[in-house]
Amino acid sequence: xxxxxxxxxxxxxxxxxxxxxxxxxxxxxxxxxxxxxxxxxxxxxxxxxxxxxxxxxxxxxxxxxxxxxxxxxxxxxxxxxxxxxxxxxxxxxxxxxxxxxxxxxxxxxxxxxxxxxxxxxxxxxxxxxxxxxxxxxxxxxxxxxxxxxxxxxxxxxxxxxxxxxxxxxxxxxxxxxxxxxxxxxxxxxxxxxxxxxxxxxxxxxxxxxxxxxxxxxxxxxxxxxxxxxxxxxxxxxxxxxxxxxxxxxxxxxxxxxxxxxxxxxxxxxxxxxxxxxxxxxxxxxxxxxxxxxxxxxxxxxxxxxxxxxxxxxxxxxxxxxxxxxxxxxxxxxxxxxxxxxxxxxxxxxxxxxxxxxxxxxxxxxxxxxxxxxxxxxxxxxxx
Numbered sequence: 001x002x003x004x005x006x007x008x009x010x011x012x013x014x015x016x017x018x019x020x021x022x023x024x025x026x027x028x029x030x031x032x033x034x035x036x037x038x039x040x041x042x043x044x045x046x047x048x049x050x051x052x053x054x055x056x057x058x059x060x061x062x063x064x065x066x067x068x069x070x071x072x073x074x075x076x077x078x079x080x081x082x083x084x085x086x087x088x089x090x091x092x093x094x095x096x097x098x099x100x101x102x103x104x105x106x107x108x109x110x111x112x113x114x115x116x117x118x119x120x121x122x123x124x125x126x127x128x129x130x131x132x133x134x135x136x137x138x139x140x141x142x143x144x145x146x147x148x149x150x151x152x153x154x155x156x157x158x159x160x161x162x163x164x165x166x167x168x169x170x171x172x173x174x175x176x177x178x179x180x181x182x183x184x185x186x187x188x189x190x191x192x193x194x195x196x197x198x199x200x201x202x203x204x205x206x207x208x209x210x211x212x213x214x215x216x217x218x219x220x221x222x223x224x225x226x227x228x229x230x231x232x233x234x235x236x237x238x239x240x241x242x243x244x245x246x247x248x249x250x251x252x253x254x255x256x257x258x259x260x261x262x263x264x265x266x267x268x269x270x271x272x273x274x275x276x277x278x279x280x281x282x283x284x285x286x287x288x289x290x291x292x293x294x295x296x297x298x299x300x301x302x303x304x305x306x307x308x309x310x311x312x313x314x315x316x317x318x319x320x321x322x323x324x325x326x327x328x329x330x331x332x333x334x335x336x337x338x339x340x341x342x343x344x345x346x347x348x349x350x351x352x353x354x355x356x357x358x359x360x361x362x363x364x365x366x367x368x369x370x371x372x373x374x375x376x377x378x379x380x381x382x383x
Contacts, residue, residue, distance in 0.1 A: 006141045006216045007383065009208040012077035013199045013349040015336065016065045017058060019051035020195075028056055029191060030163025043192040048307025052195035052337025054158040067099045067156040070198035072112040074345075075150060078202050082209060083148065086116060090140050090149035094123040094133030096340050097160065097234065097263075109152070119146070126232055126371040127303060128221065129153065130341035131378065134201065135219050141203050142216075148205070154198035155340035160234065160263055161191045190263050193305060195337035199345020207383050212357055214348075214380040220286060223374040224277045231270050231370040234263040270370050274309065278368035278375035279316035286377055287322065298361035300324045301351065302331060303343045303368065313366075324364075330356075343367075344378075357382045 020028055022044050026036060055065035065073075071093060075085070093106035100108075104122035119140070123132040130153020137149035207213035229242035236244040237260060247260050255261060286292055294317075304313055310326075317323055330351050339346055344367050351357065365378040 004142050004144060004205065006138050006203055006205065007207045008201050008214040008216065008380070009083075009204050010078050010080055010202045011199065011345065011349040011352045012074050012079075013197065013342075013346045014070050014073040014077060015053040015197045015346070016055040016070060017053055019335070020054055020058075021051050022049075024058075025192065028054055028058060028061065029158065029161055030061070032163045032188070037188055037191070039188040040192050043189055046306055046308040047193060047338075048310075048334055049193075049337050050334050052339075053197055055156055055196045056158055056162075063159065065156075065196075067095055067097070067105065067154055067159075067198075068108040068112050070156065070196065071095075071105070071109045071152050071154045071200070074152060074154070074198040074200040075109070075113060078150065078200055080202060080208065083202070083204070085113070088115060088118050088148065088150060089146035090119040090121075090137055091115065091152075092121050092123065092133040092137040092140075092149060093152045093154070094125070094129035094131070094341050095154045095156075096124075096126045096129055097156065098122070099156070105154075125341075125374070126369045127340050127343065127367060128369040128371075128374050128376055130199070130344060131219070131367045131376045132221060134378075135221060137201075137203050138216055138219055141205050144205075149203045150200055151203065152198060152200045153341040153343075153345045155194070155342050156196050157194035157263070157340060158196050160261065161194065165259065165262060189267060190265055193338055194263070195339055197336065197339035197342040197346055199342045199349055201345065201348075212352065212359075213383050214352070214363070215383050217379040217381055218290060219376065219378045220282070220289075221374065221376045222282050222285075223372070224281070225372040225374065228273055228277060228373045229269070230266075230372050231273070232263070232265045233371065235261050238264070238266065265370065273373055274368060274370055275312050275316040277373040279313060279366070280320050282375050282377065283317070283320045283322050287320070290379070292322075292379075294322045294324050296362055297324055297364045298328060299351065299357075299363040300329045300366070301344070301347050301363060302329060302366040303347065304331075304333070305338045307333065359383060
């Protein structure tokens with residue numbers, strides 16, 4: 001590890017519009033087909049989410065923020081009396097689904113803020129795209145190439161979950177409506193799981209002169225894509241052999257009638273592999289690599305998509321002798337929802353401002369991704 005140090009000196013979050021309760025969700029997102037979703041209550045009972053935010057005007061039901069808008073709002077909320085955006089060296093932005101294919105998400109955010117010239121990079125992926133953006137910013141400051149950087153994570157999941165996106169699929173299958181008058185579970189499941197939000201972190205080569213900072217001790221990202229097939233995907237069809245056929249192989253009509261651009265998840269594959277490949281395998285390696293001990297962790301900040309996985313995660317930790325009691329866990333999934341690439345930012349922002357952190361405490365963050373099973377662990381110390 002380098003003798004240089006990198007500090008997170010501020011964290012901000014932006015959650016669009018008022019919170020949306022479970023009973024309000026289907027009105028905001030829209031009903032698909034000729035009856036309400038049978039999956040909704042089942043999924044919500046399991047995931048433990050009570051409220052979330054959508055970038056959708058609750059009155060007009062039109063989107064009133066883009067992904068770039070939300071990210072810019074989060075960056076605008078960064079505060080530091082000894083620093084301004086004009087001094088920014090590097091902007092690193094991660095998101096699962098940007099507003100457009102090109103230009104990339106980060107330059108759109110830079111344009112939105114009218115920032116002066118600086119290095120700008122966008123990272124892609126699913127939930128890990130926010131942490132890969134942080135890794136790039138961290139390495140830039142750690143190496144001495146930059147004195148400061150801003151990293152962001154954001155997702156506008158509602159853009160692909162509104163009922164209008166599935167109308168062509170329902171109409172194309174009108175003959176089957178009596179048998180299956182709704183979406184397949186792999187698509188409907190995620191409509192009740194994902195929500196919108198953005199977060200930003202300011203990284204500097206020195207701690208803040210006042211208040212708390214978080215020193216980044218290490219940040220590891222591990223992919224197991226060579227061992228497991230795709231699990232969460234969008235803009236593709238999954239074949240029987242586990243391979244994907246991308247959207248460019250289909251006509252616009254086929255894309256619409258099969259909701260090919262929708263986010264989908266192989267739920268069985270998820271349940272069978274998520275703990276093995278994002279908890280057990282990597283933690284065995286990291287315990288050895290960093291002499292990591294569970295007793296040294298004061299706060300465990302896990303990004304899990306559903307309360308359904310909470311006990312499974314604890315069992316996974318215990319299976320590799322890394323038992324962290326739930327009394328030391330911090331999550332806001334129930335009130336902020338699963339915001340994908342933004343989740344770790346939104347959780348850390350709330351913890352950062354909670355008054356619970358004390359100098360010298362260690363924080364371990366866990367960010368899994370089921371796209372093709374990758375994981376990240378981030379180790380921080382409060383200073």
